[in-house]
Amino acid sequence: MRPALSALLAVSLAGCVYHLRVESHPSGATMTIEGEDSYILPTDLHIKWRPKPYPVLVESPGYRPLAFRLTRAHIHELDFVSDVLLNPKEAFNDEPRRVLEVRLVPEHGPSGTWTFEDVNP
Numbered sequence: 001m002r003p004a005l006s007a008l009l010a011v012s013l014a015g016c017v018y019h020l021r022v023e024s025h026p027s028g029a030t031m032t033i034e035g036e037d038s039y040i041l042p043t044d045l046h047i048k049w050r051p052k053p054y055p056v057l058v059e060s061p062g063y064r065p066l067a068f069r070l071t072r073a074h075i076h077e078l079d080f081v082s083d084v085l086l087n088p089k090e091a092f093n094d095e096p097r098r099v100l101e102v103r104l105v106p107e108h109g110p111s112g113t114w115t116f117e118d119v120n121p
Helices: 003-014 080-085
Strands: 017-025 030-033 037-040 043-048 054-059 066-070 098-103
Touching: 037 043
Parallel strands: 017 098
Antiparallel strands: 017 043, 030 037, 030 054, 054 066
């Protein structure tokens, strides 16, 4: 492999930052990442890929809190050959590469008392 191509590949993969849109139902929920960074949903995130998942908590008054780990599966992986070399305009625009939808369940009664219609109005 040519040195210039090797350097380009190493630099492009070393600090992969992904543009992810996060939406919630209901809209306006608060999302906290790693107990520190808070966002009001919907929001666009520029998140750096790392092997360790990000702990996430989504909360909204009147709804049960939702805790999950944001992993590589939630974030669209950048395929260097097809996304960068073949479609450079698409790879470097500022549009989200993936939309993550978070649906919260209304707070009422103990677990198992909500119906499908409560979650999917």
